Amino acid sequence: MKFDKVFTVTSLSVAMVALTFPVNASAQSEDTAPTQKPSSETQGYEDIVVTARRTSESLQNVPVAVTALSGSALADRSVTNLSEVTQSVPNMLSAGSGNGGSAGQFFLRGVGQGDFTVNMDPGVAIYIDGVYYPRTQGANLDLVDVERVEVLRGPQGTLYGKNATGGLISYITRSPDAPERMQAMMEVSSRNGLRGQFSFNRELSDNDTLYIGGSVVGLTQDGWGDVLVAPTNTSKLGLGKGNFNKRQSVSGRLSLLFRPSDALKFTVRGDMTEQNGAGPAVVLLAATPGTTTSNLVSEEQRADIGKFDRFYSDYRPPNDLSLRGISLTGELDLGGATLKSITAYRTLKQSAGLDFDATDKAIANYGQKVWQNQFSQELQLNGSSFDGALDWITGAYFLREKLSQELTLEGTAAPATLSGGTVQFQDVTPLTKSGLLPV
Template sequence: MPAFAQDAKAPQASDAPAKQNEEIVVTAQFREQKLQDTPLAITAVTSAMLDSRSQTNISEVANQAPSVVLRPQGASFGPSLTATIRGLGQADFNPAYEPGVGLYIDDVYYPRLTGANFDLLDVERVEILRGPQGTITGRNSEGGAIKFISRRPNGTDGGYLQATYGSRNRIQMRGSADFTLAPSLYARVSGTFSHQEGFVDRIDYGCANPGSGIASTRAGGDCVVGKDGSVGYQAIRAMLRYNPDDRVDILLSGDYVNDSRTNPPEVLIYANLNNANTNPAPGVPYDSRFICGQFCNYATTGQPAGTWKGPVAAGFPLVGTQGENQSTYKGYGLSGNIDLKLSDSLKLTSITAYRNWKTRFNSDDDLSPANIGFGENRLTHWFWSQELRLNAKIGDIAEATVGGFYSDEKTTYFTFQDIRYAPIPLQFIGNDPVRSKSKAVFGTVIVHPAPALTLTGGIRYTDESKSYTFFRKGPDGVTPNVFLGALDNVTGRYSGNKVDYRGSVDYRFSPELLVYATVATGFKGGGIGPRPFNPAQAQPFNPEKVTSYEIGFKSDLFDKRVRFNVSGFYNKFKDAQLTLLSCPQFGGPGPCALPQNAGNADIKGFEAELAATPVEGLQIDGSLSYVKWNWKCVAIQVVRPLAAGETNACSSDPAVVGLLNPQPPIKWQWSAGIQYEIPMGTSGDTLTPRFDAAYQGALLGSTTVNANPVIAALDKIPGRTIANARLTYKNVSHAFDISVEVTNLFDHYYYQTNFDLTGAGAGLIKAQPGRPREWAITVKKKF
């Protein structure tokens, strides 16, 4: 008789296993590896995680990454980003500096902080590599590297459309589509549009304070002349992929970004300067009367013509300066990624890229009708790079990678600076070309001497050069500036080379536990101080270097329902680059913005990350980090003038070390998130509430300690905890979802950044408040 298969038993609720953590594949070591098999401290964030947390740009990703701080900059630094990992990084946008955190989009290096606050457009995942990556991603990754991996065209002929509406007329449209053009030839197009009104009122002081002695520019009615902190962002990306088989994969991509918005939201928190050249009206000093409030300022974006009142150069004519309260950034990029499988054991990768952008922004530093300082800034930039890598598999015993990298870059920085708090009148035009070149060769070997044991070794040689030419013209743009003319057409040059290495050993005690130990080096390039106010301040600075010792473990516990990773590190940091805002040791009193190698420090800390799915539908994640910085010695001339007969040694004298503020900017960070996917009856639809909270500790401002307790208290951004909530409905096929989100749920008032110019003599501290509580509704349809 024929045998019939028995009907399968209908699954019962008690039979359903708890969902395991998602298996994430990363490419941190030039090849695809499971996250839990990679002996590096990595935070990997998938697109699903980004959606569930309401994260749409790079600075938001850092909220859940331990030891990582990404913050948008204020108006004085334009549309740029401050980025640090484990306390190492960079905040200044000027092309004379190098970033200490490497940024990569599809393996293409992004060399500048300007324009780096990327929208997460059609991202498959984000990999945040913590610790120096000198042998993997090269120079300027001393703190770590952040890699964005886009969704590749794959011939699914699918895509999505997403629309958001929220607070202050927030309108955001996002979408992508995947096409099959021909057999083995695929395309993908994605784009985003974002608009939102600002949240810091820019108020006409004379209108709001009649009888103050300061004239109003308003004819009457509302005294609000604009709103800072708006959003106006559009971007599009197109990809073309040829993938006939597993031996050939060619990806060509291009993108365009147009970011136009009002100036970053800033408020004045300290004002104290009585200077006839800067006062907004005769007898009206610059003081606390111009502190407007939590969400307003009196910025005028310009200064009137007049004559210098001395005591030096009395009667010197001053021209009027004026600019828009607008920041713009336009850029495009082209890249080609070619993967060729030469044999079963050899793979060749070529990465070619070109990027071009221009930006324009103005800054009224005093945020008032006073005449402290105003700057018009325009930068144009191009960057070209080529990387070649050869991956080899040597039986079952080893894998190896060798390669080379070359880049050429030029940024021209035009600026009209009108600085009236200095002892001399400083109205000058700069149009400074900055040229940088870098070339490197590298190699990595991964050896498996025993089934559970892996040894990794890497080395990289980097040769770099930079030139910075100063143009210091008068307001006519032709005649050398009367006071800075000695700098006009002077070129500063820097060149250097560095060998970085990495050694790592990891052992898998069981399928659940991997333990590793690593020693690695990295560096951030040197250069020439870009903002000298006299010839004595045209000082060079050398690279800063770090050697890191790290141990850690990665674990998948309880049938992969709990993922718990921990790392501890100890860094030997040398020749730290810090910017001085007061430097009488270089040319006497007056403005200063001089980078110098400040000394050596020991940095130690730990990081922990948790991801758990204890029962079906429930997800819990969290992170914790602690970083402690201890100056071992400080270069004397960085903190005070040299005494008679004294040399500029790196001193361990507590009296010298104590003049420098401790670093890093943040010691403690933590985050916690929880969500639960609730089935809605028998339909298969789900409703998912999610809650996130993230804490970042206090952020120090100036480099040197300020003896004034009032200024010292304000020159510190207090720690803050920000909570977000989201409720998402998805239909059974997950092709349609709608979500309601609230960010900064408890409407906490906090600062993103602050900028202290008291040490330079400007008598002001301004800060950038974070966004207040906002709500949004998002609808997404997949097809």
């Protein structure tokens, strides 16, 4: 079997997909997708297969408002993470968050969730290779070695359960048994930014039974804006002098596909992400006379109010993230039906925060730490009856999610309102269990 090696140095990401359509193809439906394929005279692209309804079918025949973007289409647009997908999807918005650049707070048709605390579930569901990702923390995923991204607009509770009120984002990575390839890419950006990625997949056996695939991406980028606060006047919660939005991260994926027979296959997938850096800055735009902020702001800072490159924050919050995930997907062809099982376990750790007052005094410094783990099990059975006149799907789903979150507020410079110290105002450890039995 031919094995191509492609090494590219460019400012654009490069990706290939297992789907059979042109490099620049992207399929985008209107609010009501066509129910039949265009005529051969008007059809501009070859057939695009999606799994928006948990079964493989032509995009032209899916009666759902869905946008499907291939890996090559995303690369053509220089899209590197989920937040940037919003540029190509109607009615989709990625809101900015004080929870760090790794947060993914998505809205579809105006429906979503702006609160990133763990007792609030997102309004737009995210799935990674069929595994539900229930938190906004870390949800702004890097797009590397991706086969396609499908965005379903509108409520999807029938097939996907709770937390899909606004819609759903399905992130599908490249299958290990796709055409073999090896790719490397490197790009540079502002603030001494450097991003590199490597991906591959190939067959490990000579009888179409064992395949392996994987990818790794690394990123480093300096922050912006100088923190001018004196080193002796920094917050107890986090970092001192330096820059905001500094980032360093590395993430990787590895998948193994085993096909013992034509009717049965198993896919094991694992992923990890490690990120550290500094969170976003808050800009002081005004200091109204007589307020706590105006009384405590220094004359030096008063001259720089409204500037986006000179900061006096005593708290430069961290933006640290650690993700781990593993899943096992089994598929069995029963003849007239297909049985599919997805078993998954994921963990998350995050440290973030914000200096709400943007001064060199601790008026309102906020810090957050989140720990999360989840186990999910899904069974799907779908098929066709009466010579294709009836397509059906049924299944069962179970999710157990355990969360822990600490929110801390420091306000030593405002004793009248914050008791003159560091206050832990929320410490929650919820346990969530969910089940779904769609028919």
